[in-house]
Amino acid sequence: EPEVTQTPSHQVTQMGQEVILRCVPISNHLYFYWYRQILGQKVEFLVSFYNNEISEKSEIFDDQFSVERPDGSNFTLKIRSTKLEDSAMYFCASSGTGNYGYTFGSGTRLTVV
Amino acid sequence: AQSVAQPEDQVNVAEGNPLTVKCTYSVSGNPYLFWYVQYPNRGLQFLLKYITGDNLVKGSYGFEAEFNKSQTSFHLKKPSALVSDSALYFCAVRELMNRDDKIIFGKGTRLHILP
Numbered sequence: 755e756p757e758v759t760q761t762p763s764h765q766v767t768q769m770g771q772e773v774i775l776r777c778v779p780i781s782n783h784l785y786f787y788w789y790r791q792i793l794g795q796k797v798e799f800l801v802s803f804y805n806n807e808i809s810e811k812s813e814i815f816d817d818q819f820s821v822e823r824p825d826g827s828n829f830t831l832k833i834r835s836t837k838l839e840d841s842a843m844y845f846c847a848s849s850g851t852g853n854y855g856y857t858f859g860s861g862t863r864l865t866v867v
Numbered sequence: 868a869q870s871v872a873q874p875e876d877q878v879n880v881a882e883g884n885p886l887t888v889k890c891t892y893s894v895s896g897n898p899y900l901f902w903y904v905q906y907p908n909r910g911l912q913f914l915l916k917y918i919t920g921d922n923l924v925k926g927s928y929g930f931e932a933e934f935n936k937s938q939t940s941f942h943l944k945k946p947s948a949l950v951s952d953s954a955l956y957f958c959a960v961r962e963l964m965n966r967d968d969k970i971i972f973g974k975g976t977r978l979h980i981l982p
Contacts, residue, residue, distance in 0.1 A: 787969065797911065797957060797972040810969060845911060847970075855901055855961075856970055860910035 756780040760846050760859035767836055767866055775831045775862045777846030785849040786829045787856060788821065790814065792842045800844075803829065836866045869894040869962040873973035880948045881981050888943040888976045890932075890958030899961040900941040901970065902932055906954045914956075917941060928952070948980045 759778040767773050779786050788800040802809040803821055811819075820832045829848075833840055843863050847856035870893045880886040892898055902914040915926025922934045932943045943956060958973040 789972075794955070796974040799969050799971065802969055855899075855913060855916050857913070858903075858911040 756857070758846055758848055758857050758859035760862050762862060763860065764863045767864070769838055769866055770835050773833050773836055773864065775844050775864070777829045777859055778827055779829055779846065779848030780850070780857055783848035783850040786823070787847040788831045789845040789847065790842045791845065797845070838866050840864060841866045869960050869971050871958050871960045871971055871973040873958055873976045875976050877977045877979065879979045879981060882950055883947050886945050886948045886952070886978065888956050888978060890941045890943065890973060891939050892941060892960045893939065894960060894962045896962055900934060901959040902926065902930070902943050903957045903959060904954050905957065911957070950980045950982050953978055953980045
């Protein structure tokens with residue numbers, strides 16, 4: 755069964771550093787998403803992406819965040835200057851036309867120290 | 868805007884007993900409803916979904932959920948719980964309004980199955 759792949763599985767970074775979280779969505783999917791889960795808590799929507807542009811973003815997704823689909827297969831989330839409160843599990847998801855559900859990746863655990 | 872509520876932070880059930888994890892939703896139009904499960908230190912796994920059709924939806928691992936439009940509920944159920952069902956369960960709703968939309972998750976319910 756097709757999967758959404760996320761790398762790395764765990765990343766530790768110092769506060770103020772830039773991080774890039776990578777995702778490879780399912781190949782024929784057109785809609786892409788990032789969600790965040792602070793340890794054991796609610797899964798929160800960050801951003802949706804379609805046709806090479808952001809469709810919607812939440813209040814969490816401020817100017818420190820950006821997304822990109824650089825090469826037609828990868829979908830990245832960049833945090834420009836990480837803060838301690840950015841420590842969370844970040845999930846990528848993708849969805850196809852007529853597919854009402856999302857397929858989630860296994861997540862990247864980001865730890866900011 | 869859509870929303871989803873899971874009124875229980877934790878549910879404890881003895882192994883072999885039936886289990887129910889509650890979920891209610893709020894949308895303007897027709898809801899698309901989902902249940903996901905998260906095992907410790909793992910990602911989100913899809914369990915089942917309701918889009919249209921039969922109100923009783925069957926999913927993975929013997930789970931099922933019943934869509935009740937009048938009560939705006941989508942409770943997750945299993946006839947006989949296993950210890951391995953212990954995990955964090957998320958109800959989610961999606962409301963198709965534009966070319967794109969998003970799934971909104973409930974806060975999650977931790978299910979403990981007691982041996």
